[in-house]
Structures are given as C-alpha cells and as structure tokens.
Amino acid sequence: MVNKSRVTQTPPVAVEDAIQRLGRNIRTARLRRRLRIEDVANRIGASRFTVADVEKGKPGASMAAYAGALWALGLLEGMSEVADPDRDEEGKTLESARSPKSAPHRRRLDNDF
Amino acid sequence: MVNKSRVTQTPPVAVEDAIQRLGRNIRTARLRRRLRIEDVANRIGASRFTVADVEKGKPGASMAAYAGALWALGLLEGMSEVADPDRDEEGKTLESARSPKSAPHRRRLDNDF
C-alpha cells in the first residue's frame, strides 16, 4: 500500500481480542454441527484456508468471509443486531441532547441516504 | 487471486444485506456522536476511504476495519456476542444428541485448542 493500514495489521488489543473470540465462536459452532472447514468453505465459495483464517481470528480477512461463515452455520442473524440503532442508548442520548450549533453534514443530521 | 473468492466478490444476498445493515448502523452511530469519517479513521489508523467503505457495507473490507469502527464508537461489545456458544441453542442441541460414531477431528469433539 501507499501507506500503513494500522487497523488491519496491528489492531487495538480490544479489537484483536473481539475478532479472535468471534473466530473461536465460529469454530465451536462448526464443530457442534459436525461440519468440516471445507464444508463451510464450499457453502460460501471460499477456500479452506480462508475459513481457517476466520476461525483463527485473522484481522485482515474480509468481512464477507466472517459473515459468510456465520451464514453457513445459520448464525448470521446475530450480526445484524450489532450496533443496532434502537439499542444504542449512548447514541440516542447524544442525539436527543443536541445543541443548536451543528457541523456541516452531508444529509441533515441523520443518515437517510 | 489465483482463483475466485465468491464470498468476497458476490456473497449470498443474506450476507450482503447483513453487512450493509451493519454499515448503516455504524454510520448512524457515528453521526449521532457527531464524529467525522476522518475522526473514526484517525482513531483506528485507517484512511477515510476505508471507513467510508465500511459504512457502505463493502463486503471485501477487512474484519479489522469493521471491528475497528465499532470500537471507535464504543460499540464493540455487541460483536463478541455474535455466535456466542452459550446462546447457540441449535449447536448445543446437536452436540448433546451426538451419535456414537464420529468423523475424525483434530482435537476431540470440542474445540479446546
């Protein structure tokens, strides 16, 4: 790359830990279902190496690889709830307590793109 | 790549939808906190382009980029709960109803690597 991708190469520990835990969870779910890494790989159109990387919690693997693995195991639903605006109490509070001044946004204050 | 990465290039619709929803959720959370794309990018050591891709729900962006964005917004916790073995009722059922025969695994039936 032209420059460094710090997130992907050396993520914050919390980020690294969370991804690794997700990978372990995926592995556990796969073993419980008695599927081989290759089975999951075939279902999503990836190689066994990529799925193995996902289970290892490799930060640089694509989001699609992780989500695909979850999908192959019937566990994709949980992902949609992550950062769910309805459950983001912090964000809701900040939005309601909005001061009159506002920095320039592209489309109003909220996202309605 | 040597060959096609179907998951990353053309994921199953359910996967694509889930990722896009996650991206929208991240965007909503960021706007509520009145942060710029560049703010999030700086916090995780990425360019504004990568964070923009995340908010667009680009499947090929790295897991670290997504997790990093969540982390920058204080929303990483939710990710660890995805595919939580304790909540994987399907998996737990399959494991308890295990037949005597078993295909070769690397480390027992469970993952304890």
Next chain:
DNA sequence: CATTTATGATGATTTTAACCAACATATAAC
C-alpha cells in the same frame, strides 16, 4: 451568495488477502 466543511467519486499505486500445492501431523477407524 460566497465560503467552509464533510463526504462522494475516480483512477493510479502498493501492499496484502485469497488461493493453491505439497507436506506434516493428529485423530479416528480398521
């Protein structure tokens, strides 16, 4: 309206993800 600010879009460049072959190893089955 002019200015400033945040983001979108495009194209080029560099690094790296995804892939594969081949071999190693650990477990299960025979």
Next chain:
DNA sequence: GTTATATGTTGGTTAAAATCATCATAAATG
C-alpha cells in the same frame, strides 16, 4: 500398527484491499 481423514504449515502466485490525489457536490455558516 496401518490407513483414512481433517486440519496445520509453508512458500509462492495473483487478484484485490487500502491508500492517496484530485475534483465534485451537498450542507451549514457568515
């Protein structure tokens, strides 16, 4: 113990991710 199976490891290849510069555009501000 031998064979078969599933996964780990390594090195090398290629396509794509991540980056950046630049310009375009939309919205808040003065």
